Amino acid sequence: MPVANLHVLSGHPRQNLKSWIRETSQALSDILAAPKDRLEVWVTEIDPDLWGIGGEPASEVLAQTPRHDAEMPFIKMILMEGRPVEQLHRVIAQLTAITAHLLNADAERIRVHIEHAHPDRWGIGGVPASIRRAAELAVRQAG
Template structure:
């Protein structure tokens, strides 16, 4: 289930750095959520500089410092401490791997109800019923 999307400006970071970020973020996501690594999906969405604004200023004609944004999707019911750690750890990775300024990183966690997430075309509530029940104990 866990899905991570990191939004970046094209050209701010090279392909190797983005690949390192996605690999490290996948491992960290799995560790924090105590989820098998093979279930993690991580994507980098690259936006043209003219499609990015920070503080009302677009990247065109400006030398804006990178301001990455990420979205982490988890199934509903994850403990708040776990979600807070995920926010902190993903921010740390953006700082450590891409050299982003911590205060410029933004992120959010979206919790999805088990009946609204599909795994192989089946709602997670059915596909992972036993695992979900065990988390609640």
């Protein structure tokens, strides 16, 4: 069920973005013990004219400031409720490290936001996760 939307200014090499998807997916699978076939990870590239940095369009900021010092990659995730906080902290740390490495980004400027979905408010094929995956969720919450 984990989903992650990786937001970044356009202009990064396509191969780096594809590696970002692969490495993020692997980290989520490893840390969350989530099967890869249940993960969704995608990159949203934002036009620098449409992303504000310090109240100015990023295109104008980047004309004067190196990307490394200006860009703020943003990762938004949704996970099912019930995971240990230590696991969430590992996700934040690992996705920050992956992003910094692959995008040559300043780790201090990377933001990761994790939202929780209650199983009654997350649908899978038209059925609430609380019903569809009741046994699996029980095991996950007990462990």
